Amino acid sequence: MVFKVLLWKELRSLLLNKGALISLVLIPIVILMAGQASVQQATKVATSKLCVAVTGPEAQAVERFLEMRGVCLTTPAKADLVIYASPGLLENLSRGLPVKLSVYYRLESLSIASLKAPLSIAKLLAKIAGNVSLVTPKVVVNATVLLPTGKAISGSVASMMMTMLNVLSFPLIFAAIFAFAPAISSMMMEYSDKTIEILLSQPVKRTTIALAKSVAATVTGLVQGGVMIAAMFAMMSEMPKGLGGLSLQALGSPSAMVLLAASVIAEMVFAASLALAISVFMPGPEAMGGAMAIIVVIGIGVATFATSYGVPLAPLKALMLSPIPLIGPMLVSALNLAGAVAYGWLVVLVRLVEAGILIKLFARLLESERSLTAAIRFMRGLS
Amino acid sequence: MAENLAVRVEGLVKVYPRGVRALNGLSFTVNEGEIYGLVGPNGAGKTTTLRILATLLKPTEGRVYIYGHDVVKESLEVRRLLSYLPEEASAPREMKGVEFIEFIAKLRYTNPRDIAQVLEEASRISGLGKDLERKVKTYSKGMKRRLLLATMLAVRPRLAILDEPTSGLDVEQSLRIRSIIRRYSRSLGVTVLLSSHNMLEVERLCDRIGIIIKGRIVEEGSPQELKEKYGAETLEDVFLAVTGRREAGPR
Numbered sequence: 001m002v003f004k005v006l007l008w009k010e011l012r013s014l015l016l017n018k019g020a021l022i023s024l025v026l027i028p029i030v031i032l033m034a035g036q037a038s039v040q041q042a043t044k045v046a047t048s049k050l051c052v053a054v055t056g057p058e059a060q061a062v063e064r065f066l067e068m069r070g071v072c073l074t075t076p077a078k079a080d081l082v083i084y085a086s087p088g089l090l091e092n093l094s095r096g097l098p099v100k101l102s103v104y105y106r107l108e109s110l111s112i113a114s115l116k117a118p119l120s121i122a123k124l125l126a127k128i129a130g131n132v133s134l135v136t137p138k139v140v141v142n143a144t145v146l147l148p149t150g151k152a153i154s155g156s157v158a159s160m161m162m163t164m165l166n167v168l169s170f171p172l173i174f175a176a177i178f179a180f181a182p183a184i185s186s187m188m189m190e191y192s193d194k195t196i197e198i199l200l201s202q203p204v205k206r207t208t209i210a211l212a213k214s215v216a217a218t219v220t221g222l223v224q225g226g227v228m229i230a231a232m233f234a235m236m237s238e239m240p241k242g243l244g245g246l247s248l249q250a251l252g253s254p255s256a257m258v259l260l261a262a263s264v265i266a267e268m269v270f271a272a273s274l275a276l277a278i279s280v281f282m283p284g285p286e287a288m289g290g291a292m293a294i295i296v297v298i299g300i301g302v303a304t305f306a307t308s309y310g311v312p313l314a315p316l317k318a319l320m321l322s323p324i325p326l327i328g329p330m331l332v333s334a335l336n337l338a339g340a341v342a343y344g345w346l347v348v349l350v351r352l353v354e355a356g357i358l359i360k361l362f363a364r365l366l367e368s369e370r371s372l373t374a375a376i377r378f379m380r381g382l383s
Numbered sequence: 384m385a386e387n388l389a390v391r392v393e394g395l396v397k398v399y400p401r402g403v404r405a406l407n408g409l410s411f412t413v414n415e416g417e418i419y420g421l422v423g424p425n426g427a428g429k430t431t432t433l434r435i436l437a438t439l440l441k442p443t444e445g446r447v448y449i450y451g452h453d454v455v456k457e458s459l460e461v462r463r464l465l466s467y468l469p470e471e472a473s474a475p476r477e478m479k480g481v482e483f484i485e486f487i488a489k490l491r492y493t494n495p496r497d498i499a500q501v502l503e504e505a506s507r508i509s510g511l512g513k514d515l516e517r518k519v520k521t522y523s524k525g526m527k528r529r530l531l532l533a534t535m536l537a538v539r540p541r542l543a544i545l546d547e548p549t550s551g552l553d554v555e556q557s558l559r560i561r562s563i564i565r566r567y568s569r570s571l572g573v574t575v576l577l578s579s580h581n582m583l584e585v586e587r588l589c590d591r592i593g594i595i596i597k598g599r600i601v602e603e604g605s606p607q608e609l610k611e612k613y614g615a616e617t618l619e620d621v622f623l624a625v626t627g628r629r630e631a632g633p634r
């Protein structure tokens with residue numbers, strides 16, 4: 001079958017070559033090694049060695065309160081976290097009421113392992129306040145990252161990271177990025193190897209070519225992303241619980257895992273097809289930049305926006321599920337359907353339909369002379 | 384009618400996006416089994432014409448029929464009939480020569496015997512021998528050209544469109560390829576439409592020639608006819624006379 005022949009050719013050039021295979025082995029090793037280091041660092045942070053500094057109008061009272069409970073106090077410059085003691089904070093802390101705290105990280109301590117640090121800080125504060133039930137829901141942590149230059153990036157970086165881990169969009173953003181790269185390089189190789197004219201003059205439907213490229217990029221992304229995410233899971237699951245210790249079970253039921261897998265695949269086919277279509281307009285490395293910008297800016301932007309403004313997650317869940325909020329998921333979210341799982345599956349379905357439309361669009365672009373014109377421009381640029 | 388013509392081009396106009404008028408009412412026909420050569424100065428529109436025939440570009444105006452099939456409306460059907468050797472092309476760098484031949488063969492044939500035959504024929508035509516087991520990225524320019532040309536002939540199209548087939552080949556290889564094209568055309572009835580800047584090649588190889596200037600065929604005929612008409616000894620002189628770069632007439 002012609003499709004199989006094309007798919008095999010694509011897979012060989014994207015996945016089954018020395019470079020790609022070596023990186024498949026190397027990347028997990030690097031991640032696991034980085035993991036080792038950050039686990040050690042994080043373990044240090046997690047224990048009671050965490051030293052806190054307090055600033056703000058009620059600093060002194062809060063300091064005394066913490067000191068009495070055996071918390072290590074220090075100056076802001078040396079602190080692991082700085083608490084801004086706003087009026088009323090002390091009262092809430094001592095009564096075990098919900099508190100809103102600003103927690104500043106120094107950039108060095110924001111390692112992969114401390115992605116989930118807000119949780120452990122919340123736990124620490126719960127311990128400080130002497131009320132264990134204070135954990136997560138009652139303590140709202142606003143994190144600010146202090147850059148080595150002394151400048152602070154405020155916002156809810158920490159809660160955003162939490163969201164990404166807790167909501168499916170974290171693996172999905174990865175999924176999209178992992179599918180983008182092979183899709184774009186598939187077209188770039190056609191241009192730089194000067195094979196596009198030969199490919200397009202073969203007796204094959206453009207749709208078949210488009211589908212083969214999209215599926216090959218998805219499979220490549222699944223393998224490469226899968227290996228990397230598996231390595232990250234392996235790394236995270238080595239951490240002590242409460243410190244980002246992550247187990248697969250924590251993600252949910254088996255049916256949720258099936259939904260997650262389906263979402264990842266749908267997102268990848270979609271992202272690959274989008275990247276392929278983009279690469280006809282922007283042949284070359286700039287397609288990568290364009291695609292990444294769409295994914296990262298829109299995807300992470302939406303996630304941050306939703307969480308930092310406390311937008312109720314239910315209607316936005318579909319957006320969160322997809323890093324690239326195109327019409328489909330927005331429509332689904334507008335319908336505001338109840339039931340997260342049904343919701344999730346609907347988004348998957350919409351994504352697949354969108355992917356189909358994009359594959360058709362890509363095929364049309366190949367049929368039109370645009371792809372050839374782009375190739376000619378690219379090849380002229382090379383020589 | 385159209386059906387016994389391999390190629391029928393009628394009033395072809397091609398205007399590129401930024402307004403370059405590459406073809407300007409170009410018309411010609413190629414009979415079945417014929418070897419037809421397009422010659423003309425750089426930028427005359429040869430590659431543009433061949434790309435339109437190979438369904439890669441869309442004409443702005445005019446019609447093209449390949450064995451009676453419209454290149455725009457029946458592009459897939461047309462691609463089944465032809466194979467196209469682009470002016471500047473190569474095979475995927477990471478593929479071995481044989482793998483490329485096999486890849487192209489499998490896009491056309493499903494029967495393993497047919498595929499084996501294409502492989503055998505392509506390796507014979509290319510003369511690459513053991514080098515076919517090496518990756519394309521290790522090939523010289525001429526080796527790549529031979530690989531592509533051999534593959535495009537070995538798949539046995541009814542129409543082979545060859546854009547400057549022997550460019551980049553040394554004298555010996557050019558001679559060999561020319562004789563192969565000729566033999567192929569004669570024994571299998573393959574129609575060949577090629578472009579070239581080598582007048583000697585065109586004279587030896589082509590049954591008919593079209594001289595194309597600024598997107599129009601300005602002169603057409605067999606090499607002999609053209610030489611007689613211009614009283615020229617060589618086709619080169621005819622070419623120079625027609626393109627007006629030199630005074631017409633014999634030396």
Ligand SMILES: Nc1ncnc2c1ncn2[C@@H]1O[C@H](COP(=O)(O)OP(=O)(O)OP(=O)(O)O)[C@@H](O)[C@H]1O
Pocket residue numbers: 373376399400401403404405423424425426427428429430431432470
């Ligand atoms: N992709 C393109 N975009 C814009 N103009 C183009 C494009 N391709 C070709 N042209 C222009 O169209 C005209 C015809 O070009 P074409 O490549 O068909 O000539 P040619 O006869 O094959 O020349 P050569 O002998 O140099 O190969 C030229 O003026 C060229 O600049």
Ligand SMILES: [Mg+2]
Pocket residue numbers: 429430431470
């Ligand atoms: Mg040309």
